Amino acid sequence: MQVKTIMVAAVLSMGPSLLHAQFDFRIDNRDVQVHSFASQGFMYSNNNNYLTMNTSNGSFALTDFGVNASTAITDKFRVGAQLYDYNMGLLGNFHPQLDWAYGDYRFKDWLGIRAGKVKTVQGLSHDVEDMEFLHTWALMPQSVYPIDTRGDTIAHIGADLYGDIPIRKMGSFSYTFFGGQRPNDSQGGYLYGVDTMSHVPAPQGGFMYITGQTKDVTYYGGPVYGADLHWATPVKGLLLGASYMVQDITTTGHYTQPVVVPYKLTTVTDNATQFYLEYVFRNLRFAGEYRSEPKIVQLNEPNGVLVQGFQDSRSGYVSLSYRFTKWLELGSYHSRYIDNWPVTHSDPRNHIFDQVFTARFDVNRYVDFKIEGHFIDGACIDGVLDHGFYAAPNPNGLAPNMHMLVMRIGYHM
Amino acid sequence: MKHIQILLIAAFVGMCAAVTASATDIKVIANPNVGASSVSADELKGVFLATKTSLSDGSHVEPVLEKDGPVHEAFVKEYLGKTDSALQIYYRSLVFTGKGSMPKTLAADADVVAYVAKTKGAVGYVSAGTSTAGVKTLEVK
Numbered sequence: 001m002q003v004k005t006i007m008v009a010a011v012l013s014m015g016p017s018l019l020h021a022q023f024d025f026r027i028d029n030r031d032v033q034v035h036s037f038a039s040q041g042f043m044y045s046n047n048n049n050y051l052t053m054n055t056s057n058g059s060f061a062l063t064d065f066g067v068n069a070s071t072a073i074t075d076k077f078r079v080g081a082q083l084y085d086y087n088m089g090l091l092g093n094f095h096p097q098l099d100w101a102y103g104d105y106r107f108k109d110w111l112g113i114r115a116g117k118v119k120t121v122q123g124l125s126h127d128v129e130d131m132e133f134l135h136t137w138a139l140m141p142q143s144v145y146p147i148d149t150r151g152d153t154i155a156h157i158g159a160d161l162y163g164d165i166p167i168r169k170m171g172s173f174s175y176t177f178f179g180g181q182r183p184n185d186s187q188g189g190y191l192y193g194v195d196t197m198s199h200v201p202a203p204q205g206g207f208m209y210i211t212g213q214t215k216d217v218t219y220y221g222g223p224v225y226g227a228d229l230h231w232a233t234p235v236k237g238l239l240l241g242a243s244y245m246v247q248d249i250t251t252t253g254h255y256t257q258p259v260v261v262p263y264k265l266t267t268v269t270d271n272a273t274q275f276y277l278e279y280v281f282r283n284l285r286f287a288g289e290y291r292s293e294p295k296i297v298q299l300n301e302p303n304g305v306l307v308q309g310f311q312d313s314r315s316g317y318v319s320l321s322y323r324f325t326k327w328l329e330l331g332s333y334h335s336r337y338i339d340n341w342p343v344t345h346s347d348p349r350n351h352i353f354d355q356v357f358t359a360r361f362d363v364n365r366y367v368d369f370k371i372e373g374h375f376i377d378g379a380c381i382d383g384v385l386d387h388g389f390y391a392a393p394n395p396n397g398l399a400p401n402m403h404m405l406v407m408r409i410g411y412h413m
Numbered sequence: 414m415k416h417i418q419i420l421l422i423a424a425f426v427g428m429c430a431a432v433t434a435s436a437t438d439i440k441v442i443a444n445p446n447v448g449a450s451s452v453s454a455d456e457l458k459g460v461f462l463a464t465k466t467s468l469s470d471g472s473h474v475e476p477v478l479e480k481d482g483p484v485h486e487a488f489v490k491e492y493l494g495k496t497d498s499a500l501q502i503y504y505r506s507l508v509f510t511g512k513g514s515m516p517k518t519l520a521a522d523a524d525v526v527a528y529v530a531k532t533k534g535a536v537g538y539v540s541a542g543t544s545t546a547g548v549k550t551l552e553v554k
Contacts, residue, residue: 033514070514075466075473075534080511100511109465119510128506164464166455174464236494283496323498362498412505 023413030071038065039132039410047399048379051148051388052089052192055404062408063087064130066099078104084130090393091148095187100155110163117183119155121162121176121228122243123274123289130154131412136285136321136360138370138408141335143315143352144274144289148388151185156224171233179225182249191217193385194251194265196392215263217253222267224248237281243274255302263300268308270295283323285331290316312341321358329360339383348378348400352387367411374404439488442529442548443536447472451552457492460536462503463513476516477525477537484522488538492553 023034041062045055053059063086070080081101086092102116119127128134129145139147158180166172185191194217226245233240251265272293279286294312301307315338321331335354343350358372379389379398389398441457443449448470452460459465461476468474479485481497489500507513517532519525522539529535530547539545 033508035508035515037509066509068509068511070508070511072514078511078514082509082511102511104511106466109459109467114511127510131506131509134502134506134509164459166459172455172459172464280495280499323496326498365501412509 027071030073032069032071034067034069035413036065036067037131037133037410037412039063039408041138041406041408043404043406045402045404047402048389049089049393050402050404052091052189052390052393054089054393059089061087061089063094064092064132068099076106080104088148091189091192092187097151097185108163110165112162113159114162115159117155117157118160118178118180120153120178120224120226120245121160122226122245122272123228123291124241124276124278124287126154126243132370132408133368133410133412136319136329136331136370137333137356137358138372138406139356139374141289141317141319141333141356142354142388143317143335143337144291146189146387148189149185149385151188152182152190152220155183156180157183158224169234171231174230174232176228177225178227180223182221182224182247184220189386189388189390191220192392193390194220195253196390197386214257215253215255217251217263219252220249222247222249226272237279239278241276243272243276245272245274246270247272259302261302261304265297265299268296268298270297285321286319288316288318290314311339314338314341327362329362331358331360332356333358337378337380337387339380339387343382347382348380349382350380351378352380352389353377366413367409369409370407372406372408374402374406376402376404435487435491438541439484439491439538440541440543440545441536441538441551441553442526442545443474443551444529444531444533445547445549446533447474447536447549447551449551450549451554453554454492457536457553458494461493461516463507463516473534474536475532475534477528477532477535478516478518479522479525479538480518480520484538484540 025032042060043053043055043062044058049056053061066082066084068080068082070078072078082099083096084099085094085096087094098117100117100119102114102118104112104114106112121127123144129140130150156178160176160178162176164172164174195215224247228243230239230241247270248267253263255261255263272291274289274291276289292314296308296310298306298308315336317333317335319331319333321329323329333356337352338345339350345351355375356372358370361369363369379400380387381398449468449472452468456465456468460474466473486497489495489497493500504515508515517528519528522543525537525539526543526545526548529537
């Protein structure tokens with residue numbers, strides 16, 4: 001019986017590798033590549049329900065998958081598209097979406113243009129934060145890469161100018177200028193949180209929970225533009241970078257309680273600056289990022305009074321990982337999020353600190369499995385957004401600390 | 414017993430040496446239509462990391478990789494500064510954001526030579542002792 005079980009497991013794990021490394025076919029004498037991925041996760045927390053999942057009882061509601069196709073029309077012009085679908089607790093709900101779709105024309109190595117729905121380049125990993133198979137971690141540092149608002153921030157409908165510029169003895173620079181409109185993820189965490197949260201500006205600055213206000217938000221979006229600069233330095237393995245982004249997001253709908261009246265939240269200012277570095281030495285990888293996003297918003301109360309809210313969030317992480325063998329990588333990161341910098345940092349209502357330990361097992365070239373422990377201090381109860389700690393799935397309130405186990409198996413081809 | 418241990422260690426080290434290669438054991442080859450006869454290390458890195466699609470003489474190029482083995486490991490380490498797993502992650506980040514495609518990957522030196530010979534702009538690498546009939550060798554400066 002044991003031998004049969006082992007054989008079945010071996011065949012299942014070899015299955016993807018028995019397929020081709022990628023699926024190619026030809027249309028009109030052009031190679032079209034098709035790639036796909038899928039992941040399934042499990043999360044358990046000793047306190048709180050996190051990311052709208054029923055994690056306090058253990059939850060498997062963490063699934064995503066996608067498929068893309070791309071081809072080179074000429075030596076300089078490529079087109080491609082990716083479909084994506086996910087479910088995470090009460091978010092996603094398996095509504096398929098167009099993840100990205102664009103044409104890319106490369107005039108020169110130092111100048112290219114992409115136009116369509118394009119993933120936004122910010123920091124080390126913003127455009128690939130949702131591709132779990134690319135990372136050591138089962139959950140990326142949520143202070144910088146919040147998975148619950150992925151759909152609202154990961155792409156823009158617009159265009160990028162980009163290029164790579166080597167400079168003798170200075171390494172090489174890769175730049176991206178982007179601009180466009182933020183698309184709305186109707187199933188994402190931002191709309192869910194705004195619909196169900198009850199935050200109002202606090203007299204001392206920042207925001208605070210109150211009861212008795214809920215909304216039905218029908219529109220989220222607005223222009224976004226910015227830039228990113230990667231510097232592959234002359235020091236072997238060292239990459240430095242900086243990003244800047246301006247957003248002008250408008251959210252509209254109507255209050256459902258205590259009265260049915262229009263609701264509108266507009267951005268007065270919202271600028272995000274991010275610095276990052278990565279150092280790779282053989283199988284060792286060190287990375288760190290710092291993000292600052294001060295913003296001012298204006299919204300109307302149910303009684304019609306216009307109020308302004310100010311938030312000065314700072315976040316970041318440092319991480320270290322080491323690949324011991326082709327099949328085993330271990331790593332750890334410490335992630336910090338402060339919702340409003342002028343307010344007391346040690347107050348768990350104003351921060352989320354997360355210490356994480358991860359083991360990644362690469363079963364073969366196509367399948368990976370991760371097991372990860374999170375030791376979380378703070379739940380950012382007074383935060384503007386929920387940052388994973390949503391009020392509605394936690395009707396008894398939020399505990400200030402939480403330990404959580406995350407497991408994730410992923411497949412990509 | 415001690416002699417046996419020493420012999421075993423020596424045999425193990427010998428086996429390890431036999432399966433590794435260095436940059437001097439590698440030849441960079443290209444399709445004959447590629448105009449250049451030499452390439453800088455930075456250019457070569459750019460080609461294989463998809464940041465360069467042409468060489469300094471204007472020839473359009475596309476990289477061809479080997480699937481695994483000591484020549485592949487040595488090339489990736491010496492010229493690209495990466496491990497194979499890091500390189501795969503790099504290519505996948507391009508593929509799953511639409512910014513590039515997976516390069517042609519072949520199992521053996523002979524397959525790489527045959528593909529480079531028939532494919533305009535192809536640039537690959539093989540072990541130094543491989544017959545390179547039908548392709549040109551690029552000097553790496």
